[in-house]
Amino acid sequence: MSSANPDLVHAQRGGIVESFHRGALAVVDADGDLVLALGDVDRPIFPRSACKVLQALPLVASGAADAFGLTNEELALACASHGGEPAHTAIAASMLAKAGLDASALECGSHWPYADEAIKALARAGESPTALNNNCSGKHAGFVCVGCLMARHAGREPAEFVRGYIGPGHPVMREVTAALAAATSADLARAPVGTDGCSIPTYAMPLRQLAHGFARVATGVGLSAEHARAAQRLRKAVAAAPFYVGGTGRLDTRLMQRLGERVFCKVGAEGVYCAALPDRGLGLALKMDDGNTARAAEVVLAAAIEALVRLDDDEQVFLRSISDFALVNWNGIEVGRLQASSGLRQALGGRA
C-alpha cells in the first residue's frame, strides 16, 4: 500500500474536495501493449462480473447458443449483471427452458433485485426474490446451457450432469476458466482465487492483462477462431439488446443504447470496469482502490470513453453528464459536483 494510486474522481462540496476516489486504469491494444497506464496496473485484482463476456465465450463457442436457439436478448443476459426486473427474469427462465431445465438448476443464490421498482413491485405483490432475480442469473443460465449440451453429447441426464457447475473442477467451469485464461493470457493456475458473489471462482489478475482480454474481444486478434467469432456475436447481441446486460437506469445499458457497437462495457463489483472499443482496437480495465463502482468506476469509464472513442457533440454532452455532474440534495438544491479529477482528464487528454 506504499505508493498510492492517483485520485481519479472528486466529490466537490462548498468549493472543496469533500471525498475522492483513487484507482488504476489500463488501456491496452490487441498486441498487449499499454497505450495508457494510470496507477499500478500490475497488481492482481479480481475482475468480478466485469469479465462475464469472457466467461460467456464457451456458450457460443461450444455450439450451445445455436443448439438451443438463443436470441440476442438471451446472449446479452448471459453477459449481464441485470437489475432483476421482470423482463430479465423472464429471459433467464427462457434460456433454462430451452435447455430443458428450470430455475431449480441455478446455483447463484437469491437476492432482492437491484432495480428500485422491481424491489417495490415484489414487495407490493407480497413475493420474495428467487434465483432468477439474482443479477448473475443470465450468466448462470448460460453455464447451464453449456452443461446441458455437454450432457447431450455425453448421453448423460442434463440436470444431474449440470449439478455443481459452480465448482472449479466441474467440466462447465473448467471450460469457462480456460476461456478466461486464453483471452487474458493470465496464469490462472498461479493466480489468487476467490469466490464470487454468485459462488463461482474469481481469479485475480493485473489490470494490464484484463485490458488485453478486452482488446482481444474488441478485435478478435489473439483469440482462437471459435472464441473470436463468439466474442463478436456476444458484442453484437449486447449492442442489439442492451437492456438485458443491465436494466433500467444502469450505466452499461445507457451507454450501449447510445453508442451501439462502438463500445462494449461491463461493470464489476468492487469498483471494476472493463470495456472493448472495437473501432479503436483497444481494451480497457480499471479498478477503484476503495471498491466503489457506482460513484467512482462509472465516472472514470465515462471520462475514458470521452477521450478514446470518436463521439459527436450530443454524445460528448451525454458522456460528460456521467463524468461531471451536479450533486443535488433532497430539496433538489445543487450542493456540489461529482467529476473526473483534473489529473485523470490530463492523462487521458493526449489520447483523444
Next chain:
Amino acid sequence: MSSANPDLVHAQRGGIVESFHRGALAVVDADGDLVLALGDVDRPIFPRSACKVLQALPLVASGAADAFGLTNEELALACASHGGEPAHTAIAASMLAKAGLDASALECGSHWPYADEAIKALARAGESPTALNNNCSGKHAGFVCVGCLMARHAGREPAEFVRGYIGPGHPVMREVTAALAAATSADLARAPVGTDGCSIPTYAMPLRQLAHGFARVATGVGLSAEHARAAQRLRKAVAAAPFYVGGTGRLDTRLMQRLGERVFCKVGAEGVYCAALPDRGLGLALKMDDGNTARAAEVVLAAAIEALVRLDDDEQVFLRSISDFALVNWNGIEVGRLQASSGLRQALGGRA
C-alpha cells in the same frame, strides 16, 4: 492529494486485499491536545450529520426542550440520522405538535426511508415518503421547536417566524451555528461552507477541532454552563433511547444499546464518524477519504472504541464483530473478510 492518508480498512478476498479504504482519525482530550492522530487531521472536512448533537445544543440550552416538555425519545431524535421507521416519524410529528406546528413546517425535503422494512411497508401501503421520513426530520423538528420558542418570546406567529429556518441568516440557524463554533473553536466565518443533504449549511473544519468538540461534549469542559448541561442531557437522552438516534440495524443504535453512556457516537455522510467517550474524557472524529460510511467509517469507529473504551469480554467480542467480520455471498458462503487494517490496530494499540 500528494501525501496519502493511511489505509485503515481492508476488504479481503481469496487471500489478498481486494479493496481498501484510506482515512484520517483524530482523538483529542478536553484541552484540545491530540492523543492520537492518523493521517491528515488538519485538512478541513465537512462533519455532515456527525455533528448533530452540537447542532442540538440550542434546543436544550434555549429552554425549548423544557418549554415543550420534550422526552428522551424526542431529544434523541433531534440528534439522529434515523431510518424513517414508523416509530421515528411518530416522534418527529410529536415534537412538531408540541410546538404547535406540523410536518408542513419541515424544510428538509423528503426521501424514502433508510430502513429496508420501512421502504417495503410504504410500498405495500401504496404510500410515498414525507418529510417526516427524512433521516434529519428530528433535527429539523428540533430547529422548529427552537424557532417556536423564539417566536413566543418575540410575540410573533410561530409558523411565519420559523419559515426559512434552514437559511444561514435565520435566527434559529445563527444560534445553531454559534453552538457549533463554540463547541469546536472552529472559525466558521472563514470555513468552507457547503449545503447539507437536508439544506442547512455545513461548515468544513479540521478533524482535530471536530474531535475537540466531542471531547467537550464528553466532559463539559470548555463549554458554557448552558451548553455543558445541554450536552449531558442529550447524551443521557440518547443513551436512554438509542433506537431514536438511528434505528433498526443501525450502528449508532446497536453500539449505544450495548454500551450505554460510555459512548456517544454519531455517523455522518461521506464517511464521517464522531464520538464522545465520557469515561475517558476524550472525543474522536474520523473521515474516510472516499466517503464510505457503511463499510469503512463504521469499522474504524469500532476498532477505535475497542482500543479506547474499557470493555468486558462480551463487549469486546461484539465490537470485534463490527471491526473484523466475514463477508458472505448470496449462498451464505464466506468469501472474505472486512477488517480494520493492521496499521490501524497498531496505531490504536498503545491507546487501549
